[in-house]
Amino acid sequence: MKKSRIKSHKHRELDLLPVMSLFSILVTIVISMATFEKLGILELWLPERSQAMTNQAEDVDPGLLNLTVIITDKSITIGASGGFQPAVYYQEEVQYRSRSDQHVFRKVYVKGEQVKSPTDGRIMTPYERETIFLNAISKKDSSDPGTYMYAAMDPQGEPLMDPSGNWYKEVPPVGAQYRAVGDVKMLVMNAGTRARCKVDKLSAYHEVARVLDGAHKRFEQMSTPPADIDDIVILAGEDVIYDKIIQMMDACKAAGYERVALSLMGGEA
Amino acid sequence: MLGEVQNREVRGHDEHAEHVGLKKRKVKKQDEAGLIITSLIDVFVIVLTFLLNTISAEGNLLTSADNLVLPMSAHAKSPQEVSMTIVGDDKHITVDGAVVAETDNVRKQDSLLIGSMVKVLAKLHEKEKKAEMMGVIKDAAGKVVVQFDKNLPYDIVTKVMATCGYAGYSNIKFAVMRNNEDG
Numbered sequence: 001m002k003k004s005r006i007k008s009h010k011h012r013e014l015d016l017l018p019v020m021s022l023f024s025i026l027v028t029i030v031i032s033m034a035t036f037e038k039l040g041i042l043e044l045w046l047p048e049r050s051q052a053m054t055n056q057a058e059d060v061d062p063g064l065l066n067l068t069v070i071i072t073d074k075s076i077t078i079g080a081s082g083g084f085q086p087a088v089y090y091q092e093e094v095q096y097r098s099r100s101d102q103h104v105f106r107k108v109y110v111k112g113e114q115v116k117s118p119t120d121g122r123i124m125t126p127y128e129r130e131t132i133f134l135n136a137i138s139k140k141d142s143s144d145p146g147t148y149m150y151a152a153m154d155p156q157g158e159p160l161m162d163p164s165g166n167w168y169k170e171v172p173p174v175g176a177q178y179r180a181v182g183d184v185k186m187l188v189m190n191a192g193t194r195a196r197c198k199v200d201k202l203s204a205y206h207e208v209a210r211v212l213d214g215a216h217k218r219f220e221q222m223s224t225p226p227a228d229i230d231d232i233v234i235l236a237g238e239d240v241i242y243d244k245i246i247q248m249m250d251a252c253k254a255a256g257y258e259r260v261a262l263s264l265m266g267g268e269a
Numbered sequence: 270m271l272g273e274v275q276n277r278e279v280r281g282h283d284e285h286a287e288h289v290g291l292k293k294r295k296v297k298k299q300d301e302a303g304l305i306i307t308s309l310i311d312v313f314v315i316v317l318t319f320l321l322n323t324i325s326a327e328g329n330l331l332t333s334a335d336n337l338v339l340p341m342s343a344h345a346k347s348p349q350e351v352s353m354t355i356v357g358d359d360k361h362i363t364v365d366g367a368v369v370a371e372t373d374n375v376r377k378q379d380s381l382l383i384g385s386m387v388k389v390l391a392k393l394h395e396k397e398k399k400a401e402m403m404g405v406i407k408d409a410a411g412k413v414v415v416q417f418d419k420n421l422p423y424d425i426v427t428k429v430m431a432t433c434g435y436a437g438y439s440n441i442k443f444a445v446m447r448n449n450e451d452g
Contacts, residue, residue, distance in 0.1 A: 016306050023313035030317065034324040039331045040345025040447035041414060046439055127359045127420045130338075238424035242417050245426070246340040246445060253344040264427045 045259035065226040071236040090134040090204035097130040134204035155196040159206050165214045171197040181209040182254040205251040212255035232257040237265045337418035342445035351412040358418045381431040390436030416444040
């Protein structure tokens, strides 16, 4: 009798080595092609030459809004055809990163003061400023030292507004309605988001954006909104840092003003 | 004492040798040890998916200049094709990589127009117009992207913008670092 030869079939695995090689090549190619810094462009609106050249009072259309944001070294003021809003005062806090030892430190900006590195005592150059914080200050007039303004921030660092358009001073309770500047719809606070919200110093950019957002919404609801409802001009002095202009352009765009023009105090840009 | 220890060690070695000699050496025929790469494949799939999500399909229309830090913006749009790039850092102002002015000199001058830059831009605009007439390019729209260091004073920005406008490049866009996902 022949022995029945039943071969025990071994569990055969798929040969994944070629797949592995393929993946290695693909990952290398994709990494070499990847751009990890995201560059973008901010569009600037330049008025027509004829419009910019007319400086005569009779040519100005009274129905136009002529919304303007004026940046000075202590405050930001919003003006329009009808007048000016109360100024938003700020305290400028600068975060420096030393080019010599990469040491990071913060300093409240005082005009004309030379800032020295705490590690080597070297005088810092203006180009070592890494981040500029404009902390909004609540004060009655320019002589009042004022107090910091605080607001509840969402996990992305955006301050939260209540349905009436004012900042939440404390983190809103679960079920409360809230929105950030530029949001069209109100959101409802849930427990997960609430746990990640915090109260922090309010930025002057956010405060200006809130005022502009409220104005834009009011003008939109008018029966005949002004023709320049989406236009805004940023007016600044020649010493103002470029970063402040860009942040202000961002705030204007967040508030719904798509056409942002720039102007230099004392001349057109 | 040392001699006793050495004797004990020698005896121990002999006993071990006998023990090994009595037993049949059973060497199992082992299968070839293969590398388990399934988990590694999983890792590669995740890395590849992440990378494909991260990179943009449109390629690099705009590259950041060296020696400057661009400001961050949450409302920036995707870069478009432009005719020219102007870069302004703490030392120089360059047009398409060629230095046209020193930043310090531009800061000191009273005039809104940068003389050396006007000449360069006017020549470039002329070339662009000729190319348009010859049908090499669709239209000489005068699109220009300016990359400024975020710590430059606004004075420099306005002077460069005024010069661009004067030379016919009125479609000015600012290059920024995007901190938004959309756009």
